[in-house]
Amino acid sequence: MPKIAIASENGGGLDDVVASRFARAPKFTIVELDEKGNIVNVRVIDNPGAQATGGAAIKAIQALINEGVDLVVGPAFGPNAQAVLTEMNIKSMTAAAGTKIRDIVEQAKKELGLG
Amino acid sequence: MRVKLAVTGGKGGTGKSTVATNLAALLARERRLVLADLDVEAPNDHILLGVGLENEEPVKIMLPFIDYKKCTRCGVCAEVCDTGAIVLTRDKTPYVVPRLCSGCRACYFACPEKAIIEGQRVIGYTYHTNVRLKTSSFDLVTGVLREGEEHTPPVVLAARRRAMKLANDVLLVDTSAGTASHVAIALEGSKLAVAVTEPTPLGLHDLEMILKILSEQGIEAWVVVNRWGIGSSGRMMDRLAETARNYGAVIKARIPYSRDIVDSYVKGVPIVEMLPDHEVSKVFYSLAKEILETI
Numbered sequence: 075m076p077k078i079a080i081a082s083e084n085g086g087g088l089d090d091v092v093a094s095r096f097a098r099a100p101k102f103t104i105v106e107l108d109e110k111g112n113i114v115n116v117r118v119i120d121n122p123g124a125q126a127t128g129g130a131a132i133k134a135i136q137a138l139i140n141e142g143v144d145l146v147v148g149p150a151f152g153p154n155a156q157a158v159l160t161e162m163n164i165k166s167m168t169a170a171a172g173t174k175i176r177d178i179v180e181q182a183k184k185e186l187g188l189g
Numbered sequence: 190m191r192v193k194l195a196v197t198g199g200k201g202g203t204g205k206s207t208v209a210t211n212l213a214a215l216l217a218r219e220r221r222l223v224l225a226d227l228d229v230e231a232p233n234d235h236i237l238l239g240v241g242l243e244n245e246e247p248v249k250i251m252l253p254f255i256d257y258k259k260c261t262r263c264g265v266c267a268e269v270c271d272t273g274a275i276v277l278t279r280d281k282t283p284y285v286v287p288r289l290c291s292g293c294r295a296c297y298f299a300c301p302e303k304a305i306i307e308g309q310r311v312i313g314y315t316y317h318t319n320v321r322l323k324t325s326s327f328d329l330v331t332g333v334l335r336e337g338e339e340h341t342p343p344v345v346l347a348a349r350r351r352a353m354k355l356a357n358d359v360l361l362v363d364t365s366a367g368t369a370s371h372v373a374i375a376l377e378g379s380k381l382a383v384a385v386t387e388p389t390p391l392g393l394h395d396l397e398m399i400l401k402i403l404s405e406q407g408i409e410a411w412v413v414v415n416r417w418g419i420g421s422s423g424r425m426m427d428r429l430a431e432t433a434r435n436y437g438a439v440i441k442a443r444i445p446y447s448r449d450i451v452d453s454y455v456k457g458v459p460i461v462e463m464l465p466d467h468e469v470s471k472v473f474y475s476l477a478k479e480i481l482e483t484i
């Protein structure tokens with residue numbers, strides 16, 4: 075089942091908004107969809123990059139790799155982050171900071187070719 | 190090397206290289222001198238001196254390669270890597286991100302299967318150019334960090350080493366802006382540092398930062414206030430002097446804002462050579478004289 079991770083500004087969840095920075099976002103909202111694009115599960119995980127002294131983006135991505143996500147959403151991705159995402163076969167999508175996460179899920183479905 | 194001097198200071202564009210190249214031109218009249226441009230992210234002493242970068246040598250650091258036949262996917266290498274340069278896939282297959290790797294070898298030593306092979310990666314270059322001016326000549330060593338690279342210290346160290354090998358009298362280093370660890374590496378062992386600043390609130394702030402580093406390292410600091418001009422206030426000068434005093438430093442010179450400095454930059458000739466009678470040149474003469482008396 076497709077999984078999306080959205081860098082979240084506050085406590086995460088569908089009513090939170092996209093964080094202003096990917097690597098330092100406090101939380102990731104993990105949204106699981108079924109093959110039709112319906113939301114089947116929403117969870118929130120901590121971003122280990124938020125408190126990291128160095129390599130924050132990579133630490134964040136490592137957590138998302140472990141979650142097995144297919145698509146990562148953030149305001150922007152640096153060259154290191156982009157390189158690792160590509161290498162790990164994870165799609166990425168940018169969305170303006172402050173966008174409602176509920177609205178992002180709709181766009182993400184298109185990005186994944188669902189619904 | 191008998192004595193090491195440094196030119197350092199606030200943000201980029203403050204005038205460090207202008208001061209360093211003019212002092213180099215003057216000091217080289219009296220002493221055998223090596224100028225080291227350790228602002229490896231944006232070296233420009235060669236531009237101010239109108240010379241090219243010659244005698245290239247690569248700066249290499251270790252880059253791990255994984256022997257996937259031996260690797261048991263234990264994940265230890267990623268755990269010990271400080272820079273986050275090793276990412277594990279879901280089945281814990283390690284993958285190295287070269288740009289992030291500092292070449293520390295921690296993964297190499299930690300791998301229980303000896304599955305990590307030592308490779309190398311070029312992160313920058315050092316150069317050595319002979320500079321011949323009308324009234325003096327000296328050696329210029331330049332460090333250049335490769336585009337897109339983030340690990341500055343090894344390049345600063347390599348350029349410093351190359352310059353020290355050449356210098357048997359005076360070594361003058363031009364550092365990069367700010368107070369990062371590689372600036373401290375560039376400054377290390379200096380007898381005297383010229384801290385260049387501007388008569389602005391930002392300049393005041395930057396001056397305080399660099400004077401702190403210098404006093405921590407026990408390096409004598411001389412402050413040079415650059416770009417003095419219309420709008421510069423006596424009050425700002427007082428505040429700069431007060432900050433200097435707090436760190437046991439003194440303001441040694443004030444360089445006016447001058448179009449001729451920009452012109453000398455464009456022409457690639459230090460102003461002390463291009464316009465020896467210019468008021469700015471006179472500031473450099475007295476500064477160089479005082480330095481020679483001190484060392």
Ligand SMILES: Nc1ncnc2c1ncn2[C@@H]1O[C@H](COP(=O)(O)OP(=O)(O)O)[C@@H](O)[C@H]1O
Nearest residue numbers: 201202203204205206207416445446447451454
């Ligand atoms: N006193 C001054 N008056 C006018 N222009 C100046 C003065 N000092 C430096 N500049 C100009 O500012 C730019 C940056 O100077 P530079 O010495 O390269 O700074 P830094 O090495 O601190 O980055 C150059 O174009 C230089 O000609």
Ligand code: SF4
Nearest residue numbers: 260261263264266300
């Ligand atoms: S430490 Fe060695 S064996 Fe373990 S995952 Fe890394 S390379 Fe493989």
Ligand code: SF4
Nearest residue numbers: 270290291293294296
């Ligand atoms: S050499 Fe050091 S920085 Fe590079 S991957 Fe190994 S542990 Fe990480």
Ligand SMILES: [Mg+2]
Nearest residue numbers: 205206228233
């Ligand atoms: Mg410079």
